[in-house]
Amino acid sequence: MRPHEYRRYMEALRPCVVQISGGEPMMRDDLPEIVREIKGSRHVPYAILVSNWSLMTEERYLELRAAGIDQFSVSLDFPDERHDDFRVHPGLYKHLRGLVPRLARLGYDDIVLNSCITSANVDEIGALAGQARDWGVNLCYSAYSPKRTGARDYCLRTPDQLGSLNKGLDMVELMRDETHWIVNSRSTLESTRRYFAEGCAPGCKAGLRFLVVRSNGMLQPCSMQFQQFPLEARDRMVREFTAGNTCGECYVSIRSYLDKSFVQLAGENVADFFSFQVREPH
Secondary structure (H helix, E strand, O other): OOHHHHHHHHHHHOOOEEEEOOOOHHHOOOHHHHHHHHHOOOOOOEEEEEEOOOOOOHHHHHHHHHHOOOEEEEEOOOOOOHHHHHHOOOOHHHHHHHHHHHHHOOOOOOEEEEEEEOOOOHHHHHHHHHHHHHHOOEEEEEEOOHHHHOOHHHOOOOHHHHHHHHHHHHHHHHHOOOOOOEOOOHHHHHHHHHHHHHOOOOOOOEOOOEOEEOOOOOEEOEOOEOOOEOHHHHHHHHHHOHHHOOOOOOOOHHHHHHOOOHHHHHHHHOOOOOOOOOOOOO
């Protein structure tokens, strides 16, 4: 889709939050135009950009902020150069180590490290939190799902892995403070423990409470369910997919928030989502 086409989707779907992701969204040179179209609708959403930040610069960060991005979500799998190996992107961690704290010192409090918990990094949960704190940014954990890649080796299945998960999340709870730099609510982290322990999380409302707009304009219930529907058939998607959906194979960040009631969602994520405080420069 071209940038101007996104406005029609905003008017039809009226989302309160839009996550711009990929793939790698920063590969599009017209990304600021897309953001402006999304934010220029009558139903102005909270806009999140999910990226590996390999293409991010201070200039592009400021340009995207001016266009309307409210939150920059930066993928980080390890608190050191192992991130390069995991992402198959040499030099990426060095780039992040220099850029992220420098942009954090601008004081906008809109950068979130997004760390997906896997069997490879489960022992680094506390270290990833320490990395975010050292860089002066927020942190959000998500749960790995083999539904996305088909690789089940990254699931947490053994008692030792689940023990490391609980130890790491216990440490995270001790690190919380009044600035709310750890974005996940306590209830979300508890549900993450349960998802890994039980191997599933039933009750998903994909297609109803959240959906995917593909770059070709088609709708999907979620990024891991590949039935496609035109915009005009969104109600049919809910009837045909959501009403009978039994998939419980993920507990990704989007779902982890939207499984909750509106009252719980508002209480946990409107008041506590970000600190709304400018941190002191490091």
